[in-house]
Amino acid sequence: MQEKPQAKYLKDYQPPSHTVSHLDLSFDLQPTNTKVISIAHYDAISDTTDLRLDGIDLKLLTLKVNGKAHTQYEQSQSHLLLTELPSSFDLEISTEISPSTNTSLEGLYQSAGAYCTQCEAEGFRKITYFLDRPDVLTTYDVKIVADKSIPYLLSNGNKIEDGVTEDGRHYAKWQDPFKKPSYLFALVAGDFDVLKDEFITQSGRAVELALFVDKGNLDKAPHAVESLKRAMAWDESRFNLEYDLDIYMIVAVDFFNMGAMENKGLNVFNSACVLANQQTATDRDYHTIESIVGHEYFHNWTGNRVTCRDWFQLSLKEGLTVFRDQEFSSDLGSRGLNRIDAVMAMRAHQFTEDAGPMAHSIRPQKVIEMNNFYTVTVYNKGAEVIRMMHSLLGEQGFQKGMKLYVDRHDGQAVTCDDFVNAMQDASGVELTQFKRWYEQVGTPTIEVVTSFDPTKQTFIIELTQHRATNDPVVEPLHIPFALELLGPDGEILPLICDSREVSKILNVTNEHHQFVFEGFEQEPVPVLLEDFSAPCIIQYNYKLEQLIHIIQYASSDYARWEAMQQAFSQEVFAEVNKFDGHITHTLNPKLMAVLKQLLTERNGDIALIAELMSLPNFDALSAGFTQVPVNALVKVIKDFKHDIAVSLTDALKTAYVSAKEQGELSHDGVSARALKNTCLYYLAYVADEDIEGWVETQSLSENMTLKLGALKAATAADLSCTGALMENFDAAWRHDLLVMDKWFSLQATIDSNSTIDNLYGLYNHPCFDKSNPNRVRALVGSFARSNPAQFHREDGAGYKLLGDLLIELNGLNPQNASRMVTPFMSWKKFDKTRQELMKAQLQRLADLTNLSDDLYEKVEKALS
Numbered sequence: 001m002q003e004k005p006q007a008k009y010l011k012d013y014q015p016p017s018h019t020v021s022h023l024d025l026s027f028d029l030q031p032t033n034t035k036v037i038s039i040a041h042y043d044a045i046s047d048t049t050d051l052r053l054d055g056i057d058l059k060l061l062t063l064k065v066n067g068k069a070h071t072q073y074e075q076s077q078s079h080l081l082l083t084e085l086p087s088s089f090d091l092e093i094s095t096e097i098s099p100s101t102n103t104s105l106e107g108l109y110q111s112a113g114a115y116c117t118q119c120e121a122e123g124f125r126k127i128t129y130f131l132d133r134p135d136v137l138t139t140y141d142v143k144i145v146a147d148k149s150i151p152y153l154l155s156n157g158n159k160i161e162d163g164v165t166e167d168g169r170h171y172a173k174w175q176d177p178f179k180k181p182s183y184l185f186a187l188v189a190g191d192f193d194v195l196k197d198e199f200i201t202q203s204g205r206a207v208e209l210a211l212f213v214d215k216g217n218l219d220k221a222p223h224a225v226e227s228l229k230r231a232m233a234w235d236e237s238r239f240n241l242e243y244d245l246d247i248y249m250i251v252a253v254d255f256f257n258m259g260a261m262e263n264k265g266l267n268v269f270n271s272a273c274v275l276a277n278q279q280t281a282t283d284r285d286y287h288t289i290e291s292i293v294g295h296e297y298f299h300n301w302t303g304n305r306v307t308c309r310d311w312f313q314l315s316l317k318e319g320l321t322v323f324r325d326q327e328f329s330s331d332l333g334s335r336g337l338n339r340i341d342a343v344m345a346m347r348a349h350q351f352t353e354d355a356g357p358m359a360h361s362i363r364p365q366k367v368i369e370m371n372n373f374y375t376v377t378v379y380n381k382g383a384e385v386i387r388m389m390h391s392l393l394g395e396q397g398f399q400k401g402m403k404l405y406v407d408r409h410d411g412q413a414v415t416c417d418d419f420v421n422a423m424q425d426a427s428g429v430e431l432t433q434f435k436r437w438y439e440q441v442g443t444p445t446i447e448v449v450t451s452f453d454p455t456k457q458t459f460i461i462e463l464t465q466h467r468a469t470n471d472p473v474v475e476p477l478h479i480p481f482a483l484e485l486l487g488p489d490g491e492i493l494p495l496i497c498d499s500r501e502v503s504k505i506l507n508v509t510n511e512h513h514q515f516v517f518e519g520f521e522q523e524p525v526p527v528l529l530e531d532f533s534a535p536c537i538i539q540y541n542y543k544l545e546q547l548i549h550i551i552q553y554a555s556s557d558y559a560r561w562e563a564m565q566q567a568f569s570q571e572v573f574a575e576v577n578k579f580d581g582h583i584t585h586t587l588n589p590k591l592m593a594v595l596k597q598l599l600t601e602r603n604g605d606i607a608l609i610a611e612l613m614s615l616p617n618f619d620a621l622s623a624g625f626t627q628v629p630v631n632a633l634v635k636v637i638k639d640f641k642h643d644i645a646v647s648l649t650d651a652l653k654t655a656y657v658s659a660k661e662q663g664e665l666s667h668d669g670v671s672a673r674a675l676k677n678t679c680l681y682y683l684a685y686v687a688d689e690d691i692e693g694w695v696e697t698q699s700l701s702e703n704m705t706l707k708l709g710a711l712k713a714a715t716a717a718d719l720s721c722t723g724a725l726m727e728n729f730d731a732a733w734r735h736d737l738l739v740m741d742k743w744f745s746l747q748a749t750i751d752s753n754s755t756i757d758n759l760y761g762l763y764n765h766p767c768f769d770k771s772n773p774n775r776v777r778a779l780v781g782s783f784a785r786s787n788p789a790q791f792h793r794e795d796g797a798g799y800k801l802l803g804d805l806l807i808e809l810n811g812l813n814p815q816n817a818s819r820m821v822t823p824f825m826s827w828k829k830f831d832k833t834r835q836e837l838m839k840a841q842l843q844r845l846a847d848l849t850n851l852s853d854d855l856y857e858k859v860e861k862a863l864s
């Protein structure tokens with residue numbers, strides 16, 4: 001390791017030394033020597049004569065203060081320190097950078113020939129020297145000069161001029177009237193196809209919409225544009241927030257580290273989060289695209305107009321914007337199914353993060369590499385914290401709070417406390433104790449004990465909250481605990497305390513609470529923490545009969561799914577205890593009967609039935625163990641699937657045949673395909689002649705949801721047709737890399753002893769490219785995340801595959817390497833043999849002489 005990377009602490013926050021009143025940027029684009037000239041006006045806030053600018057990998061050409069060469073400066077790896085400055089001055093800096101050799105996908109880089117930028121969190125310093133921090137806001141004028149072979153020259157805001165240069169190149173000038181921090185700056189230059197549209201705002205202004213995609217992809221652009229229009233209309237109707245510029249542009253690029261980026265007026269998207277048609281994208285892809293397009297659009301107010309004071313406040317914009325995109329999806333689609341998705345992400349990923357060495361509060365206190373904190377904790381748990389405020393304030397109170405927040409802080413860079421204060425001031429709901437959620441680390445547990453007193457006809461619920469051992473917050477949290485009580489016929493019973501009906505959201509503010517509810521002739525069934533009203537683990541000994549009662553009667557789809565997951569989990573845990581490697585595990589017949597009933601009756605939303613039929617995945621189940629019993633868990637899950645398939649063959653077949661998947665995008669079409677795929681997935685384990693035929697026929701479908709469903713069923717059950725189906729797919733789709741990603745994922749998730757060798761071989765597939773994060777995630781990410789049997793092989797070959805890859809990625813793209821290391825972070829949750837093997841891979845990384853800050857921070861935490 002070189003110099004030990006330095007941590008930054010929230011408690012050390014200092015305001016900037018200077019303000020910047022305006023920034024003029026000009027770019028002369030060349031692959032290896034792009035010249036950047038930056039002219040800015042600085043005003044010192046304190047009486048300092050120094051200015052310390054951020055800058056990395058920049059070649060400094062000239063430096064002028066008030067038009068004259070300035071020689072009083074020191075340059076280091078990451079900064080430029082200017083001294084002997086006046087208090088107010090113009091600073092002109094010209095630098096040179098090399099986009100074509102920038103594989104980090106941060107700063108200015110080339111994606112398949114097109115120039116593009118990614119500045120969040122701290123990428124602007126790879127473009128020019130600047131105060132690269134979110135609390136320095138200014139207006140931008142940008143000039144881009146490039147060869148005419150690059151037709152589109154884009155930046156934030158409005159285009160004010162374009163033309164040709166004397167040497168036969170061309171240029172464009174852009175002006176962004178809104179002040180913004182440097183992380184929202186964007187530049188894109190390339191050759192694209194463009195889909196244009198228009199949106200009329202509620203106040204009657206016409207906004208031009210433009211989606212730029214790689215040439216030849218226009219047929220995959222409409223869904224994203226339609227999603228954008230839906231998002232713009234929704235933000236007006238639900239939040240009364242209207243778009244502010246005359247143009248909104250989205251560019252899809254193939255090389256991108258994350259999903260998308262909300263640069264002011266010029267979003268840049270991973271092409272995987274934009275492009276869709278029925279042949280290439282699944283129903284799930286359509287849903288993801290809509291929600292990400294929404295997410296980036298919603299940032300225009302929650303992130304851009306009101307931004308973060310410092311990066312420790314990231315959840316201010318991300319938690320809130322995830323909450324907003326979840327509400328968008330729920331208002332437009334099924335609230336229950338969207339809630340199920342959100343909770344699955346919390347259970348499978350966030351709880352795991354919170355239980356491991358990277359555990360942090362939604363407002364972290366200490367950061368080495370900011371890119372490491374774009375996490376499920378900051379995003380998803382952050383959204384749950386916003387959701388709790390929404391539960392406590394109600395929709396009206398919450399909207400009042402939002403209005404006050406935006407009115408108070410428009411144009412400012414603020415903190416999470418500012419947000420909560422606005423919520424409190426506008427609603428009158430006291431939130432002082434609630435603020436502890438911003439400091440709290442690890443998943444809190446709520447222990448629940450209930451008792452029924454038939455003589456008094458009371459039902460008593462005792463709640464005790466426990467915080468995780470790694471939690472610095474020792475005082476109790478304010479937990480909105482939603483409760484529903486079901487009567488013997490499934491009716492929802494009123495909650496009566498002291499002869500008064502109370503709200504279903506119980507305010508749990510003490511360590512220990514007792515609630516006495518009155519008026520029950522028989523013991524009710526409690527639906528605890530309904531709708532996952534707080535990001536907690538519930539400890540309660542549900543009897544299977546109670547869970548089945550909830551599955552049958554609860555008013556919310558989410559609660560029914562939750563009960564089903566609980567029931568499955570309990571059965572899995574019970575069987576894991578019996579595991580000896582030989583016995584065949586079967587599902588409790590009472591639960592099997594419930595599945596059969598659901599499948600046969602097919603009442604209500606059939607997409608929900610598909611969800612109810614699905615076992616919790618390996619990650620979600622792992623969260624319930626202190627030491628994950630890999631072999632037992634893999635075997636029990638597999639045996640249960642087999643048992644369901646065999647026991648319910650007829651019902652599955654009937655449901656499969658009767659699910660009518662007409663309607664490309666209608667909810668009914670989507671639901672029917674979901675149920676069909678679930679049925680086929682189980683049926684493949686039976687694999688009689690009928691079923692093999694169905695799989696083959698369905699694999700020929702022109703609809704990607706169905707085609708992929710067939711291939712998933714075939715690969716999971718290892719049908720004899722699998723090899724041929726996979727070969728056909730490969731032959732048919734090599735021209736479409738996003739579709740090939742689905743094929744790479746399938747290859748990676750096959751549970752076979754030859755999978756690892758196969759993966760090394762696939763590095764040489766003509767479509768594979770280690771410098772493309774989508775490819776890497778599809779192949780190696782899916783393997784480590786979704787193939788537990790092979791990844792956790794006891795000979796360590798799975799761990800070695802990931803370790804080998806991380807060593808390469810460390811040099812190529814540290815941000816991607818650091819995301820990919822996640823499966824190793826939980827090494828302490830496994831048995832001794834596996835612990836040693838995973839640790840050895842982490843040690844290989846620790847020993848690298850060029851270890852990036854990104855990996856350093858995680859590896860160091862994992863090993864300490």
Ligand code: TRP
Binds near residue numbers: 120256258295296
């Ligand atoms: N702000 C983006 C979002 O959530 C995500 C983001 C952060 C990002 N850092 C990034 C995207 C780096 C791409 C690359 O909407």
Ligand code: ZN
Binds near residue numbers: 295318321
């Ligand atoms: Zn975001």
